[in-house]
Amino acid sequence: MTLTFDGPIPGSDLPLCSVLRCDAQGAFVVRYEAEGTGRRIERLMCAAHVDAVRAGEAWRWDDEQNVFLMGADRVASGAHMVSGYRFEVRTFETDTTLGSRPIHLYVEVGGADGAHTQDLHLEMSQSIAADLAKTLTLLTTNSELE
16 A cells, blocks of 8 residues: 655645645645555645655545545544454354354454554354355455445
8 A cells, every 4th residue: 555646746726635634735646556456546635744654654545535534534533453353163152143153253453543442252153254254255355346
């Protein structure tokens, strides 16, 4: 996930920066190509945000709002990142709702800022686990779903 920059662009009547809440004039053309999809985004970004990205500041493209999220807006976006997981099948366990041998999924979750926030413990039936596996496989191998 890298951004490429062209600029600075000369002129004084350029549209605003594509970072949420930034009122500065766009000074660079920013290009981002979503891996494996062939989809390419080109937007304008101000010099201050270009410098921040080049310095390693985290960013996120928000497809709904059609903007880049950085700083507090990226963290406040409510996203929780999975930083680790493990599965467990308890051979002799049976649940009246989940059936025999339910799948236990333990997920380590962090906020968009990278800080660890919680551990989740999810239980699911064998059939739901199989459906989840199929869906995740489709989402990670089929770019036509976007």
